Each structure stands twice: as structure tokens, then as C-alpha cells.
Amino acid sequence: MSFLSELWEFLKERKKFWLLPIIVMMVLFGGLLVLSQGSAVAPFIYTIF
Amino acid sequence: MRILGLSAFYHDSAAALIEDGQVVAAAQEERFTRKKHDSNFPIHALEYCLDAAATGLDGVDYVAFYDKPFLKFERLLETYLAFAPRGFASFRMAMPVWLREKLFQKDLLGKKLTAMAPDFDCKSKLLFSEHHLSHAASAFFPSPFEEAVVLTMDGVGEWTTTSVAIGKGRDLKVVKEIHFPHSLGLLYSAITYYTGFRVNSGEYKVMGLAPYGEPKYTQALLDNVIDLKPDGSFRLDQSYFDYCTGLRMTSEKFNRLFGRPARQPDKDLLDQFHMDMAASVQKVTEEAMLRLTRSLAGEYGIPNLCLAGGVALNCVGNGHVLRDGAFKNLWIQPAAGDAGGALGAALAACHLHLHLDRPRPVTPGKDAMRGSYLGPAFAQDDIERRLTKAGARFQVLDEARVIDSVAGALADGKAVGWMQGRMEFGPRALGGRSILGDPRSPTMQKTLNLKVKYRESFRPFAPSVRREDVADWFELDADSPYMLLVDGVKESKRREMTAEEQALFGIDKLNVPRSEIPAVTHVDYSARIQTVHADTHPRYHALLSRFKDLTGCPVLVNTSFNVRGEPIVCTPEDAFHCFMGTELDVLAVGDCLLLKDEQDPSLKTDYKSAFELD
Structure with missing residues (x-):
């Protein structure tokens, strides 16, 4: 829960509420990817980390 | 007052401890675990720092982390959104790592710290500093200057890739920034990749290779790839790169411009082309550094310059900046890469967040890094x-x-x-x-x-x-x-x-x-x-x-x-x-x-x- 409240505070601070639906969609979609994968290990690509 | 700085989870994890504003100890985790560029939570480096100050975590007033994970996630999402539907492969790689680990770094840090000291109150004692502010703080606060222009350049932090800050006494204000995806560090990393070296550790090899080549592709880079302005600010034409959406640094268009694909280190030998390419990107980097420092010297009229960020490890470029003389004095943070962010985060917390009523002691001509001999010694x-x-x-x-x-x-x-x-x-x-x-x-x-x-x-x-x-x-x-x-x-x-x-x-x-x-x-x-x-x-x-x-x-x-x-x-x-x-x-x-x-x-x-x- 503290994570969600911090995320909300972050969006408020950055005035980026428009990111919220995108975050929800991406998290859902990303969640599917997590579930469909065995490992979270990815090769080192500079900018995605 | 003791403040512990940490950098972790990307590359070169490190810990640093300051006591009443003075650097007491700092070390990289890789030295203890014997794993190069170790990115894990720096538990060994942290324990060493506490030992050096003869204290435990309960004797530490604040812990400062060197960047802000949410801001980085914001950059990631906005970048994917800007390029969608391209970038799905990269998205598919990045999301599991972020959703499982990186988004919850605060919790992870909290768990690690409370495992060491159950009474440690993460809510009030765990602070986060922006990546480039950490670099700038690591460059200015230990410097021998009362006042200085602070220039930080690296691959990318959260959004920032280049920042200018003005430091005076115990104050440090960021005044200008260049944002992702326009990055001098990423341009250098792209050529590192293109010449067949490992991104994020092979850059120094490109710098060492440059003297064998002729900078014959400098103009092609300046005409097509990087729009370098007279004041040193720049934009990269993203059509030549693939780091925003792909799993490579350079694109097919980049290959076409220079007439061949990226070198595959296990198959292709290094030849004169790669040396000329190394010399060319080195020349572009030096030119950008010189334009930036000249314009900053003219704009602010301060004779002192501090540098940090990975690009500040380009010692050939640094030598040019010093000889150019736009700034009379130059000081570079010895741990200019991300390890130094641990020290910078602690210093930023001390001087900028907590506003302790204590002057920052400055000895002209003598910095506060103790020769950078800050790691373990043995009796x-x-x-x-x-x-x-x-x-x-x-x-x-x-x-x-x-x-x-x-x-x-x-x-x-x-x-x-x-x-x-x-x-x-x-x-x-x-x-x-x-x-x-x-x-x-x-x-x-x-x-x-x-x-x-x-x-x-x-x-x-x-x-x-x-x-x-x-x-x-x-x-x-x-x-x-x-x-x-x-x-x-x-x-x-x-x-x-x-x-x-x-x-x-x-x-x-x-x-x-x-x-x-x-x-x-x-x-x-x-x-x-x-x-x-x-x-x-x-x-x-x-x-x-x-x-x-x-x-x-x-x-x-x-x-x-x-x-x-x-x-x-x-x-x-x-x-x-x-x-x-x-x-x-x-x-x-x-x-x-x-x-x-x-x-x-x-x-x-x-x-x-x-x-x-x-």
C-alpha cells in the first residue's frame, strides 16, 4: 500500500496524472509478461535500466 | 551527524560515509565480492564504511540513495509511449525486471537496512537524491573551491544526461539540463558498441584506440548524427540510434552512413576504420566539452570548474579542457562514475537537504577527498x-x-x-x-x-x-x-x-x-x-x-x-x-x-x- 501511495504522491508532485491510465495498462500488460516468463534476467541494455 | 550514501542496482554499487560533512570512508562493492561492476546492494561496502567509523547502522542519522527510481520509470514509460509500437522487444525485456524489482527499490532498501538495524526508521531516514545532483554534489562539495561551475555529463540518470550547476559555499543549484535521449555519454557508448566493445566498460578502450586513428568521420557525425550548437548544447538524431526502442545502440541508418555494420568482437578484427571511428567520436566529445566549458566560463565569469559523471572519466577530453584555459582551475571527482554517486548523495543530503548550520570548510588548493584513499587499510x-x-x-x-x-x-x-x-x-x-x-x-x-x-x-x-x-x-x-x-x-x-x-x-x-x-x-x-x-x-x-x-x-x-x-x-x-x-x-x-x-x-x-x- 505504501508503494501505491508513494506512486500517487509522485504523480501529484510531477503533475503527470495523464500517466496513470498508461501506467495501469502497462503494468497489466507487463504483469502478463512477467507471468509468462520464468526469469526477470535481461541483458544489459544501457537505457532500459 | 553521520550520513551514509548508497549507489546500487544499475552498475558499480558503492557505499560512502560522511561524518559532520567530512568524508570518512567510501568503497565499491566489486572490491569485496570480486565481481566486476557488481550492481547488488552494497552490503560489504556498507559494513566496511560503518566499521571505519566504528559504528553500526543505528549510529547513522540518514541514508541517502543516489537516484530516484520513480523518475527513471517515468522516463522509461514516456520513452516507450513516444516510440510505440516500436520498442516492444525492449519493453518486453525491461518490464519484468522493473515490475519485479526496480520499481520497489525503496522497499528493497528498507528491508536490507532494517535487516541490519531493526529500529532503523526508513520513513524519516531514507532519502533520495537525483542522479545528476548526486554527481554534481560529489564534484563540488569535496572540491577546493568556494565557488564553481559544476558540469556533469554521463549516459543518462533519470531524465538528465548533462547538467550545469552553480556551487557556492554550501549551496548548489542546478541551472541547466539536457535531457534523454540526447546524451554525450550515450553517443560515446554507441560508438563503443559500434566498434565492438562492451557498453559501459569498453569506453576507455575507445579512448585508448583513438590515437591510432584519424578523425575522418568527425564531420559526418557533426553533419548527421549530432547537432552540436556553438554553446556546446546538442541534440542527437535518433534515427541513427536504437537505444530508445531496441536492444542495440546504433541503427541500420547509422550502418548505412558509415558503410558497415557494428563490429562483432568474436568474429571481426579491429581495423583502421574502427580506429578512425574512435578518433572521430573522441574529437566530437572533446569539441562538445570545449564548447560547453567555454560558453559556461563566459556566461558565469567564475574561474573554477568541477566535473563529474562518466564522461568526466574521459581524461583526454579533460586534458583539453584544462589546456584550453577557459576556466583557470579544474577539479574532477575521482569516482566520477556512478560509484561516486553514493558519496554525492550523502553530501547532497548533508548540505542541501538538512541545511545543517555549519560552514563548508574549503582549503584552497587542497580537496577533501584525502587522495581518494578512502577504502579499507590493514594493520x-x-x-x-x-x-x-x-x-x-x-x-x-x-x-x-x-x-x-x-x-x-x-x-x-x-x-x-x-x-x-x-x-x-x-x-x-x-x-x-x-x-x-x-x-x-x-x-x-x-x-x-x-x-x-x-x-x-x-x-x-x-x-x-x-x-x-x-x-x-x-x-x-x-x-x-x-x-x-x-x-x-x-x-x-x-x-x-x-x-x-x-x-x-x-x-x-x-x-x-x-x-x-x-x-x-x-x-x-x-x-x-x-x-x-x-x-x-x-x-x-x-x-x-x-x-x-x-x-x-x-x-x-x-x-x-x-x-x-x-x-x-x-x-x-x-x-x-x-x-x-x-x-x-x-x-x-x-x-x-x-x-x-x-x-x-x-x-x-x-x-x-x-x-x-x-
Whole structure:
């Protein structure tokens, strides 16, 4: 829960509420990817980390 | 007041501890875990820092982390959104890692810290600093300046890739930023990738390769790839890159512009094209650094410049900035990469967040990094106990005899392992954990490369020289205690190469004696200089003095105490194992002197394949 409240505070601070639906969609979609994968290990690509 | 700074989870995890604004201890995690660029939570470095201050985590007032994960996630999402539907492959790679781990870094940090001290209150004591503010703080607060322009440049932090801040007293304000995806560091990394080296660790190889090439693609880069403005600000044409959406750094369009694909290190040999490409990106980087620093000097009228961020490890560029003279004084944070962010986060928390009512002490001409000797040291009895346990055979001498013996061995052409005092913080070995050799020897370069470092490098070694002698041997006459400035070997010490020698390439050209100190002279007569100061490392300074008495030369080859792919040694045991696994002749650890001939041959190990190639 503290994570969600911090995320909300972050969006408020950055005035980026428009990111919220995108975050929800991406998290859902990303969640599917997590579930469909065995490992979270990815090769080192500079900018995605 | 004690503040602990941490950097972790990307690369080069580190911890740093400051006490009442003074740097007490700092170290990179890789030195303890023996895993190069270790990105895990720096538990060992953290424990060392607490030990150095004789306290526990409950004795620490605040913990500061060096960047802000949510901001980074925001950049990631907005970048994917901007390029969608391209970038799905990258998205698919990144999301699981973020959703499982990286988004919850605060929780993870909290768990790690409360495991060490159950009463540690993360809510009030755990602080986060922005990535480039951490770099800027690490560059300004330990600097010897009351007021300075602070320029940070790297690959990317959260959004920022280049920032300008103005530091005054204990205040530091960011005044300008350039944002992702426009990044000087990423341009350099892209060419590192394109020339077949590993991104994020091979950049220094590109810098070392550049003197073999002609910068014949500079104009093509400036005309197409980077729009470099007169004030040094820049934009990268993203159609030439693939790092926003793909799993490569450069795109097909980049390949078409330069007429060939990226070099595959396991298949394609390095050739003149790659050297010309390295020289070209080096030239563009230098030009950007010079334009930036000139315009900042003109705009702010402050004579002092501080640098940090990965690009500030480009010591060739730094040398140009110093010689250009737009700023009268230059100071560069020795741990300019992300490890130094740990120190910067702690300093930013101390000076900018907590507003402690205490002035920042500044000693003109003397920085607060203590020579960057901020890592572990070992007491003499502890060294003897550890070496004995490891099976070493050694003599214990007094300091003068250690120096005398080592200087004599060096003058005889021996390769010496030198572990003295505290370990260095930052990527360079500065005489605390170094392999030393005689720079006058025309074979030293080859010997150290093949018998000790196990590599065939096109880069020469770096020289250490007494500060008072630097101007006699090099064109530099300034402090360079952290080996972050490149300048020429003095004209009078050079030897012109013949036309046939000029035509040689790579290691063959490097093996041509080009000066009185060939082992540290690059093919363009440049050298990456470390000035040694009696007040920060008296024993190393005394060794150089004794070597000068014996040979007339106050310069030594100084390369990091490790083999290819291995982190620099930390403990006496690490030093002994590296000594036994290589063809080092002599090892000096504190007052203990070890000769290879006297060691038990059964303790020799196959060391060179123990570490993955960097």
C-alpha cells in the first residue's frame, strides 16, 4: 500500500496524472509478461535500466 | 551527524560515509565480492564504511540513495509511449525486471537496512537524491573551491544526461539540463558498441584506440548524427540510434552512413576504420566539452570548474579542457562514475537537504577527498596474520628498507605488486593497490601486459610522477592526483619515430620506444598522468624519490593491481593470490616483502581464466 501511495504522491508532485491510465495498462500488460516468463534476467541494455 | 550514501542496482554499487560533512570512508562493492561492476546492494561496502567509523547502522542519522527510481520509470514509460509500437522487444525485456524489482527499490532498501538495524526508521531516514545532483554534489562539495561551475555529463540518470550547476559555499543549484535521449555519454557508448566493445566498460578502450586513428568521420557525425550548437548544447538524431526502442545502440541508418555494420568482437578484427571511428567520436566529445566549458566560463565569469559523471572519466577530453584555459582551475571527482554517486548523495543530503548550520570548510588548493584513499587499510599485525594463513613466505622490514628493496627491484626491471594503506575509491589505482614497473624499460609494456595483466593491449600504462617533478617530464604543470588528465610527454624526453615505425600498427607501434619512458608513452606521445603528493601518500612518494635517487627518473609505471576482468585487489589475501597467479616478481604489503622465488610453488594458481573478460 505504501508503494501505491508513494506512486500517487509522485504523480501529484510531477503533475503527470495523464500517466496513470498508461501506467495501469502497462503494468497489466507487463504483469502478463512477467507471468509468462520464468526469469526477470535481461541483458544489459544501457537505457532500459 | 553521520550520513551514509548508497549507489546500487544499475552498475558499480558503492557505499560512502560522511561524518559532520567530512568524508570518512567510501568503497565499491566489486572490491569485496570480486565481481566486476557488481550492481547488488552494497552490503560489504556498507559494513566496511560503518566499521571505519566504528559504528553500526543505528549510529547513522540518514541514508541517502543516489537516484530516484520513480523518475527513471517515468522516463522509461514516456520513452516507450513516444516510440510505440516500436520498442516492444525492449519493453518486453525491461518490464519484468522493473515490475519485479526496480520499481520497489525503496522497499528493497528498507528491508536490507532494517535487516541490519531493526529500529532503523526508513520513513524519516531514507532519502533520495537525483542522479545528476548526486554527481554534481560529489564534484563540488569535496572540491577546493568556494565557488564553481559544476558540469556533469554521463549516459543518462533519470531524465538528465548533462547538467550545469552553480556551487557556492554550501549551496548548489542546478541551472541547466539536457535531457534523454540526447546524451554525450550515450553517443560515446554507441560508438563503443559500434566498434565492438562492451557498453559501459569498453569506453576507455575507445579512448585508448583513438590515437591510432584519424578523425575522418568527425564531420559526418557533426553533419548527421549530432547537432552540436556553438554553446556546446546538442541534440542527437535518433534515427541513427536504437537505444530508445531496441536492444542495440546504433541503427541500420547509422550502418548505412558509415558503410558497415557494428563490429562483432568474436568474429571481426579491429581495423583502421574502427580506429578512425574512435578518433572521430573522441574529437566530437572533446569539441562538445570545449564548447560547453567555454560558453559556461563566459556566461558565469567564475574561474573554477568541477566535473563529474562518466564522461568526466574521459581524461583526454579533460586534458583539453584544462589546456584550453577557459576556466583557470579544474577539479574532477575521482569516482566520477556512478560509484561516486553514493558519496554525492550523502553530501547532497548533508548540505542541501538538512541545511545543517555549519560552514563548508574549503582549503584552497587542497580537496577533501584525502587522495581518494578512502577504502579499507590493514594493520601490520593483521597483514602478517592474513599472509601467514594464506601460506605466504615473507620478511618484515622497516619502512625505509621496504622502500629501498622495492625501488631496487624496480630499477632491476622487476614487476612489483604494491599494496599500501587504504584502498582507492574510484576506478583508478593510485598507489594503494598498484602494480609498478620501470617506465624506462622498452620491454616493460610487453612484460606487464603478457605476464601480469594477461592482455595484449593497445593502450600504454599510466605514469605516476612526483608532483614536484611533473613539469620536467610532461607538458602538464598542475595537480593530477587522480589520473584524470592526459597531457604530452615533454618534448625533450621524446624520441621521433622513423617513417617505418610510424607505419606500424597496434601493439607493434606501441612497442617502439618513443621516449625516455616508453612504457607510459602513447603513440601520440600522450600520457595519463598521476601526480603523487607527499601529504596524501607519503610512502608512495618516498618510493618515487628513492627510485629517482637510483635511476634519475621520478616516474613509475602504475597500473591497477588485478588481472584482466578482475576487480582491483582489496585484502592482503587478494594481493597474494594475484601475486601467485601472475608473474609478478615482488610483492610489498605494508611492511611485508614477498619474493616470488621464495614462495611455495604449489600455491601457484591458474589465475588468468578465473575472471570473465571485461
